[in-house]
Amino acid sequence: MKxxxxxxxxxxxxxxxxxxxxxFATAISLFLEENDFNRQRDIIMSFPGGPVCLAHPRxxxxxxxWLIKKLRFNFKHFPTIETIAAVIHEDCRYSxxxxxxxxxxxxxxxxxxxxxxxxxxPEKKIVLPYAKFTDIHRITFELVDTTQVPHLLEEAV
Numbered sequence: 001m002k003x004x005x006x007x008x009x010x011x012x013x014x015x016x017x018x019x020x021x022x023x024f025a026t027a028i029s030l031f032l033e034e035n036d037f038n039r040q041r042d043i044i045m046s047f048p049g050g051p052v053c054l055a056h057p058r059x060x061x062x063x064x065x066w067l068i069k070k071l072r073f074n075f076k077h078f079p080t081i082e083t084i085a086a087v088i089h090e091d092c093r094y095s096x097x098x099x100x101x102x103x104x105x106x107x108x109x110x111x112x113x114x115x116x117x118x119x120x121x122p123e124k125k126i127v128l129p130y131a132k133f134t135d136i137h138r139i140t141f142e143l144v145d146t147t148q149v150p151h152l153l154e155e156a157v
Contacts, residue, residue: 011080014042018087019050024131027139049094051086054116055109084124086113089131110144
């Protein structure tokens with residue numbers, strides 16, 4: 001039987017939430033590595049749409065509650081986590097799963113996602129990268145200024 005190494009007493013410092021779209025996989029991996037995130041140490045949450053449901057938690061309550069519960073679980077079990085990186089990208093096909101009347105295009109969703117995260121986890125550092133194509137072969141990232149993130153005043157989900 002083959003064995004593999006285990007991480008003894010892991011101390012992740014960040015949770016990174018991003019869409020699983022394979023067009024962005026390499027770029028996201030490189031971006032995370034260059035910005036001191038570490039796939040071997042930190043917690044990576046990759047699923048369709050990534051954090052986009054948090055841009056409109058009242059319109060997607062089950063998805064938003066699911067994600068907030070997962071984040072709370074991780075913070076409880078890994079108190080070393082200080083940062084949440086919520087990555088969204090251009091041309092996300094998951095937006096078709098969001099009700100038409102509450103879709104927010106691309107980068108404009110990040111301040112709302114940041115506001116939701118700030119509401120539930122005010123003590124955490126929030127990083128909001130937006131991935132976009134420069135051409136069909138290249139992707140760049142813009143960081144949204146988290147000082148401009150609105151804070152939700154009432155319970156969203």
